[in-house]
Amino acid sequence: MRSDRNIQIGILIGEIILLAVFVLAFRHVIRYIDPELTWGTGSKRRLVVTYVTSFLASYAFYPSVIQQRLVKGETIAIRVFASCFLMLLFLSLIMLTTRPYSYFPRAFFFYSVSCFAIILFCERFLYRRILMHLRATKRNQKSIVLIGNEPTVLRLYDILSTPVYGYNIIGTFYDGYCTNKQMEALRIGGTADIYGWLTAHSDVNEIYGYFPREKQEITNMISKFCDNHLIRFYYIPALDVFKGNMTFSYIENIPVIARRDEPLQNPVNKIIKRLFDIIFSSLVLLLVFPWVWLFVAIMIKIQSPGPIFFCQERTGIDGKVFKCFKFRSMKVNAEADKLQASKDDPRKFPFGNFMRKTNIDELPQFINVFIGNMSVVGPRPHMLKHTEEYSKLINRFMVRHFAKPGITGLAQVTGFRGETRYIDQMEGRVKKDIEYIENWTFLLDIKIIVKTITNMLGQEKGNAY
Secondary structure, three states, X not given: OHHXXXXXXXXXXXXXXXXXXXXXXXXXXXXXXXXXXXXXXXXXXXXXXXXXXXXXXXXXXXXXXXXXXXXXXXXXHHHHHHHHHHHHHHHHHHHHHHOOHHHOOHHHHHHHHHHHHHHHHHHHHHHHHHHXXXXXXXXXXXXXXXXXXXXXXXXXXXXXXXXXXXXXXXXXXXXXXXXXXXXXXXXXXXXXXXXXXXXXXXXXXXXXXXXXXHHHHHHHHHHHHHHXXXXXXXXXXXXXXXXXXXXXXXXXXXXXXXXXXXXXXXXXXXXXHHHHHHHHHHHHHHHOHHHHHHHHHHHHHHXXXXXXXXXXXXXOHHHOEEEEEEEOOEOOXXXXXXXXXOOOOOXXXXXXXXXXXXXXXXXXXXXXXXXXXXXXXXXXXXXXXXXXXXXXXXXXXXXXXXXXXXXXXXXXXXXXXEOOOOHHHHHHHHHHHHHHHHOOOHHHHHHHHHHHHHHHHOOOOOEOO
């Protein structure tokens, strides 16, 4: 759509101007704060040209996506980060090939691009909100037609009828009965009436349709008509085989549908999550763990004879067994691998009870995170006995093992933390774990970590005994 392309070009021009103004302002401010950082940056004109050239080069690989109608905030953030990181590489390459190494202002580049990344995200987020407002007021809209009354088409209607996405649904075509009353009110005719209606209406931008195999002839006719009249045609496959999220891919030229979408199967997402785990766990183990360990070790030895650490076999990713580390919070007992802790469990000693309520006993699991058999965020690992029992009682229980277990997780910050006395509590935990696996984003991990910390500081009341 030409208006969308014009918006993208307009935003790009605005961002180039923003970058030029930012670089000059940043250079001016830094010169007064620390003059050494600006040493070797050259003239103002050369500096601006270098930055703009690097930005345009990175933009060629990671263009803005805010003009797209169906895009998430996480996608915008990731695109900005990737673009600015590549921009920094191009800046370094240009300066290294055009100036002596001694004149290479590395600190200036790093700080300036880091600050610009924050400004660029805010600017794109603001533009995104403006575009959504314009589309909600029926401007910058695409006129579309929906064909079919299959469950997949009904779900697509619910999405595309959201005003902020800017789709104007002109009408619908289907045979038989439709359970969606709003979609029914827009019905123009049956599938046999589509071609005739299209020949009399040229104001359509896109067509989304589902056709059964016996109506292949109509599908071909509509496809040819769209190709000859600059209308984009999207065929909707019957994806109601499974409920929930699914992902569509190819094995060579054969289309296949996966049971669920798993963002962490993407190698880039795996790298992002693993890097975060290494950095976060390293900071905790270096800055927090030694001091807590010393205090905890003294308290455990005073109140309960035995080891400081408790090491237990638990079920990890892909069902593999691993050793999970904790501070020992109970007296040494023979039921540690069989019986879950309860509210007035006589096995707990006083300081152990305090550790469990405040999650201090989980701190050694950052060792598991660092070595790679756990993550900071993920489904909580269960003892082997519970995995064996619940896998037989709860449908899809084992799906939670498609991801690395975590120190905290979506289930834990949404009310399913601690003891699971009843089967419906475990079902709720499993449901949230699967929701996390299917909808993972880096920002979701950050939200869960922040929520975990606020729950700890607020002394959240739950079933953690």
